[in-house]
Amino acid sequence: SFELTQPPSVSVSPGQTVTITCSGDYLGDKYVCWYQQKPGQSPVLVIYEDKKRPSGIPERFSGSKSGNTATLTISGTQAMDEADYYCQTWDSRTVIFGGGTKLTVL
Amino acid sequence: EMQVVESGGGLVQPGGSLRLSCAASGFTFSTYEMNWVRQAPGKGLEWVSYISSSGSTIYYADSVKGRFTISRDNAKNSLYLQMNSLRAEDTAVYHCVRESSAYGRPFDYWGQGTLVTVSS
Numbered sequence: 581s582f583e584l585t586q587p588p589s590v591s592v593s594p595g596q597t598v599t600i601t602c603s604g605d606y607l608g609d610k611y612v613c614w615y616q617q618k619p620g621q622s623p624v625l626v627i628y629e630d631k632k633r634p635s636g637i638p639e640r641f642s643g644s645k646s647g648n649t650a651t652l653t654i655s656g657t658q659a660m661d662e663a664d665y666y667c668q669t670w671d672s673r674t675v676i677f678g679g680g681t682k683l684t685v686l
Numbered sequence: 687e688m689q690v691v692e693s694g695g696g697l698v699q700p701g702g703s704l705r706l707s708c709a710a711s712g713f714t715f716s717t718y719e720m721n722w723v724r725q726a727p728g729k730g731l732e733w734v735s736y737i738s739s740s741g742s743t744i745y746y747a748d749s750v751k752g753r754f755t756i757s758r759d760n761a762k763n764s765l766y767l768q769m770n771s772l773r774a775e776d777t778a779v780y781h782c783v784r785e786s787s788a789y790g791r792p793f794d795y796w797g798q799g800t801l802v803t804v805s806s
Contacts, residue, residue: 622799623731624796625793625794628790675733679730680731
């Protein structure tokens with residue numbers, strides 16, 4: 581079955597740049613979305629169509645994809661960015677989420 | 687203001703049934719595909735089911751196929767999830783989620799969720 585693989589955790593110092601990867605077979609042929617989920621809150625869409633930002637999402641959030649790996653980049657990371665991040669795509673008639681990455685801002 | 691509000695969660699015994707509802711407002715519900723996504727305590731996101739805007743096309747995750755039924759009433763701006771033969775592993779917060787028409791079909795709006803606990 582199709583799976584999306586993310587690192588369980590990453591850490592970053594405030595003001596630095598952090599990347600979170602998401603890999604999966606044939607991901608290069610699919611659109612990838614990214615969601616941010618803070619404790620006790622519902623997920624929020626931060627990137628769609630691999631690299632587009634919804635209105636209201638800060639410019640420090642960006643997305644890219646190379647081959648079968650998608651990457652979420654947060655530039656100038658702030659303490660408020662500490663959260664779980666999930667990648668997601670559609671595989672035929674099924675929605676697939678990555679396992680999630682916990683971002684810690686040290 | 688755009689809003690989706692889930693209800694119907696609660697404690698149910700294994701093998702029991704529950705019906706979740708989602709009331710939508712602030713957007714033209716009948717033109718949007720909708721989904722249910724769940725999250726077990728301390729775990730990641732798991733997609734449960736999809737329904738097209740008209741209700742004519744429906745998909746399910748393998749984990750719930752044959753036990754759960756998604757439906758909608760566009761006249762009432764409401765989405766439903768009938769859950770039968772519930773198992774302990776169905777314990778989760780269930781989110782009603784709107785699907786955007788953008789490429790890749792992102793989930794652009796999530797409700798706060800309703801907690802379903804399956805336990806004896």
